[in-house]
Amino acid sequence: MTTENISGTSSMSARATEAVQRSLTPRQEAASRDVDRLIKAGRELLTAGSPARVADIVAAAGLSNDAFYRYFRSKGDFVDAVVEEGGHRLVSHLRRKIDAAETPEAALRAGATVILKQGVDPEIAAATRNVVGGGGRSHAPKVREELELTLARILAGPITDLGSTDPERDSITTAILLLASMEHLLWKDTEGFDAEKEVEHILGYIRGALHTA
Numbered sequence: 001m002t003t004e005n006i007s008g009t010s011s012m013s014a015r016a017t018e019a020v021q022r023s024l025t026p027r028q029e030a031a032s033r034d035v036d037r038l039i040k041a042g043r044e045l046l047t048a049g050s051p052a053r054v055a056d057i058v059a060a061a062g063l064s065n066d067a068f069y070r071y072f073r074s075k076g077d078f079v080d081a082v083v084e085e086g087g088h089r090l091v092s093h094l095r096r097k098i099d100a101a102e103t104p105e106a107a108l109r110a111g112a113t114v115i116l117k118q119g120v121d122p123e124i125a126a127a128t129r130n131v132v133g134g135g136g137r138s139h140a141p142k143v144r145e146e147l148e149l150t151l152a153r154i155l156a157g158p159i160t161d162l163g164s165t166d167p168e169r170d171s172i173t174t175a176i177l178l179l180a181s182m183e184h185l186l187w188k189d190t191e192g193f194d195a196e197k198e199v200e201h202i203l204g205y206i207r208g209a210l211h212t213a
Contacts, residue, residue: 035071035081037061042082047127054078080143082131087147090118094154104161108206111155113199115178119185120195128186144179151175159210166211174206 012020041060045052054075058068072078094114101107118128152171159174160167181202185193 031071034061034063034067037063038068038071038078039082039085042078043085043131046079046082046131049126049130079131084143084146086128086131087143087150090114091147091150091154094151098154098158101158104158107158108155108162109199109203111151111158112178112203112206115151115182116185116195116199116202119182119188120193120198125186148172148175148179151179162207162210163212164210170210173209177206178202 038057038061042052042057045056045060050056054065054068057078058065068078072081094111097110097114098107101110117124119125149172152168152175155174156167156171159171164170181198185198
């Protein structure tokens, strides 16, 4: 029995849809493995300060140039993906630190410390500079915006608990301030720099700026 597809939309049955999904799944899994290998190889090369040409990345990943350009439009697009993946790792670490804190003040301090450490810890800062510089440009504004919003959502809890009457705006402002401070410190000569004092200064600034009743 057949029916006419009057609406013009897909008329595939549930079984037919499942059959299509089964055929796509192996390809999706293979693509996911390829992208993971490329990003891991690129991250290792970039954090080590290597030139990381596309040829170097695909060689380290054990893939081909065709595979690289199947998934990424350009090297800049690829570096944005590496930066984004690094942002996800930072966010996961930040969540764990904030969740482990016993007070809102400690949670905010833990969050600020994790973010600022990207710019003041010599090893971490060097790796971050290499990744950002490796693409020959700043990471995409969309990647930065998404990171700001994610950090703001994580910081909203302790900021609310500290008495903010406008936690949404206070949280996004705090996220932007912390990321901007980290990027400033990233390119600053931090020899003899007192990272703990800087964190306390920024925390004091944030606490004083919160909208409270």
